[in-house]
Amino acid sequence: MDRYASFISASPSSFHAAREVARRLEGAGYRRQKETEPWRASPGGHVMVRDGAVIAWWVPEKMDDLRFSIVGAHTDSPTFKVKPTPQSEVEGYGQVNVETYGGLLGNSWLNRDLALAGRVVTESGEHLVNTGPIMVIPQLAIHLDRSARDGVDLNRQQHLHPIFSVGGGDLLAHVAESAGVEEPILGFDLVAADTQAPERIGPAGEFFAAGRQDNLLSVHAALEALEQLSATNGSVAVLAAFDHEEIGSGTPTGAAGPILETVLRRTAAALGAETEDEIQQAFARSSCLSADCGHAVHPNYADKHDPAHRPVLGGGPLLKHNANQAYMTDGWGTALWSRVLGHAGVAGQDFVSRNDVPCGSTIGPLTATRLGIRTLDVGAPLLSMHSIRELSHVDDIEAMAKAIAAYWEIA
Secondary structure, X not given: OHHHHHHHHOOOOHHHHHHHHHHHHHHOOOEEOOOOOOOOOOOEEEEEEEOOEXXXXXXXXXXXXXXXEEEEEEOOOOEXXXXXXXXXEEOOEEEEEEEEEOOOOHHHHOOOOEEEEEEEEEOOEEEEEEOOOOEEOOOOOHHHOHHHHHOXXXXXXXOOOOEEEEOOXXXXXXXXXXXXXXXXXXXXXXXXXXXXXXXXXXXXXOEEEEOOHHHHHHHHHHHHHHHHOOOOOOOEEEEEEEOOXXXXXXXXXXXXXXXXXXXXXXHHHHOOOOOHHXXXXXXXXXXXXEEOOEEOOOOOOHHHOOOOOOOOOOOOOEEEOOOOOOOOOOHHHHHHHHHHHHHHOOOOEEEOOOOOOOOOOOOHHHHHHHHOOXXXXXXXXXXXXXXXXXXXXXXXXXXXXXXXXXXXXXX
């Protein structure tokens, strides 16, 4: 769990997460691939970073027919993003101007020590930054709002406005200092991040509490599997950790964009595929494991879950089903996942929503629709998903890594 905790701490933004994946893979012998250079697909590992997304691929020594075994995940999480005019002065306080990113649970962000993290762009290039604790969204005292006993109604513009100073202060100057930048900041992509460290809790330390587990848990599970990968069943193993899943994926680094298809096509060409038909044959032989966290049954809200499908923390990874294809799992995918779990030696659980409680979606349908590659949806169960601090089980974290490793070994 220490490696997982360190990964989360090193990844306060999608930009940090993508570079941390690349750093660790390069330490395991993977070679960095630049998009502007000729493409490499020699046996062994390769990794490419584009902004907040990272794609890695491992090529076996021998393969009979070209195919890809893909694990898709995402590096972003619900948060607040700093607006172009980053600060304002209100009632003597310096406030950070932010807008909500994704479907965050706003009340969970109150009274937390928050950092700003992401990248700044200067004349000399891009620089990652993590300010450490710099701001807070203070909650209104109950003495001034007696109705708070019955619930907190938060206006996202008015009530979720962090403070960072009293009586002045230059926010971007502090950001530049944190980034070690002395030249002017010309642009930035900055988000809020909780600064509380990950923690194991419970009598036996069975629970793991941390922010951004949706979906750094899946990214890290795949990373652990890639670092130890030594053989596949003849396929090219691919990790595609996209950005912007929480806001629809319609970006150059999102699953609805061309980034994965570009990597697959350039890899196929480097491996000798000369025609469009040969590439389509490779896609037809391929598969994709869409790995994103799912919902464990909540003991205080048990009526929100389907009576016949009640996954619990510690019960193993979820296979996610939806008749309307918000998740891509079908009978073929169910059979593949059964073989994967058997090979990994771990238990699994099924997740399906109540008919009157619609589920979310994942990168699975986007990848399947864009590429026509058979896809199934899986993920570790969580409580408090989309809050600033989510809860998982250490057994599920380890089981997810074992299952992904098994998928690459047999798919």
